[in-house]
Ligand SMILES: Nc1ncnc2c1ncn2[C@@H]1O[C@H](COP(=O)(O)OP(=O)(O)OP(=O)(O)O)[C@@H](O)[C@H]1O
């Protein structure tokens with residue numbers, strides 16, 4: 001494949017990942033255009049998280065190509081390099097730094113020189129504090145600024161992680177199950193927030209919550225057993241026979 | 251509130267530094283200036299004993315930096331301590347000159363005894379203090395760098411890392427036990443005469459060594475404080491609690507670990523170098539895996555991730571050890587130490603200083619809640 005021919009922001013071709021013979025991803029192919037928001041659905045164990053692991057360098061595929069911006073081969077890079085390229089990730093199980101304050105969590109995520117010596121010379125700057133303040137406002141955590149992240153509720157941690165994702169200023173955001181554990185109102189707010197983010201960034205969001213996916217109103221890809229079984233609008237996908245079979249067959 | 255927290259922490263750090271610097275001045279003064287009959291006179295053996303504890307405290311500090319703040323549990327830090335000690339010992343050996351038993355102008359006694367004709371190349375330069383001082387930080391530093399380079403790059407963590415650090419110190423011990431290794435075999439290096447031209451046995455020298463140990467402890471503490479209160483330190487804690495997450499944020503965790511691990515080894519080397527002239531000997535038993543484990547226990551007792559706790563733990567446990575091993579209970583010391591470790595793990599997992607500062611923070615958080623009129627919930631540290 002000549003990787004330069006694709007204009008897609010993210011291009012997965014024929015990606016296979018097996019764990020002890022079990023294929024978590026089975027010749028998965030997927031293209032996401034720049035500026036797009038894509039929702040990924042699929043039953044438990046479909047390989048959604050594994051797909052994100054492959055994109056972010058956590059898992060190396062046995063086969064296939066993963067290309068970012070038509071030029072970066074992600075299979076040859078590690079997590080740090082991929083993050084530096086501009087791919088940010090929110091984990092399925094919210095992972096924040098429990099022993100750091102909410103503010104420090106955002107500070108650590110803030111786009112800046114990541115090298116060790118930069119960390120030694122770092123000084124608190126007005127601009128950074130303003131940005132953190134702004135982010136706290138966006139994810140509605142102003143009142144929790146000084147609290148240890150470990151003491152936040154599940155939903156608040158989800159939001160903090162989204163805040164950290166924004167702080168990184170990535171080009172592509174991978175968001176794994178952002179509304180798990182959220183109330184209806186919070187779910188709605190999250191959808192609004194993601195739509196807002198999508199005005200400037202490419203977003204891939206994995207979610208089980210159909211109301212939420214419907215609210216996003218974007219192209220949907222359904223995975224099953226590590227491969228794409230349907231793609232289209234939410235209505236097209238939810239009427240697809242294979243999809244119905246897969247969801248009801250369980 | 252964060253500013254306040256930092257300021258109050260700084261108060262603690264300042265108080266700690268003041269105590270250490272005051273000890274550096276007052277103890278030698280009480281030893282040298284007061285007559286022996288005075289009730290305030292500090293005998294020389296106490297000065298040396300506490301000088302030794304202060305060196306242990308510096309070792310504990312170096313362990314706390316990597317274990318408490320970065321989650322690297324090294325069970326081989328005694329090796330870096332011993333290497334620094336050997337570097338100092340080599341300098342001291344070469345100061346003996348013709349005053350050795352065999353009165354050889356260049357070769358230390360053990361080499362004459364082994365019928366060696368000339369000084370091995372790795373002993374060159376150790377007659378100069380400046381060179382020895384360089385080696386005191388360089389040798390442990392380079393070993394830690396090389397070790398860390400391989401270990402952290404291949405992402406060896408947790409218990410596996412602890413095991414290979416144990417293996418490292420054990421291997422070094424076996425090496426140093428051998429006569430042909432060139433470091434005096436199982437007798438090690440001893441019978442020192444002078445340091446920088448002063449008699450190592452003299453009261454004034456011992457007092458000066460005590461003061462130097464305190465000053466290096468203060469310096470080590472300052473370096474650690476500066477490090478852990480910078481953004482670098484925040485990244486270290488992030489690596490400790492969720493290493494993978496820091497990588498996804500774009501941090502190269504292994505570089506951070508390599509840096510603190512190497513720095514910590516250099517600190518341990520300095521501690522060992524200050525220790526040797528005060529105890530008068532360095533031998534391969536300093537590499538014993540048990541020594542490294544003991545040092546980790548000091549930190550656990552005092553409170554990991556607190557710095558001051560590491561110092562306190564080292565001094566308290568060693569004071570207890572001295573008290574025990576000079577009494578009738580001497581054979582049971584290891585049981586006491588083991589029991590202490592279990593008790594701390596079960597009942598005082600934050601250690602002494604950690605528990606106190608946690609309690610203090612809780613109390614203040616409660617105070618703030620009481621003082622609040624509605625509004626946001628008060629901050630509460632997580633468990
Ligand atoms: N490290 C691993 N080792 C072995 N099997 C794994 C590993 N990671 C994932 N799997 C398996 O791969 C399959 C796909 O897992 P994945 O987490 O990607 O599913 P998912 O679509 O995210 O599901 P969910 O909706 O439950 O989050 C599952 O059967 C899982 O058990």
Ligand SMILES: [Mg+2]
Pocket residue numbers: 048049050092176
């Ligand atoms: Mg998943």
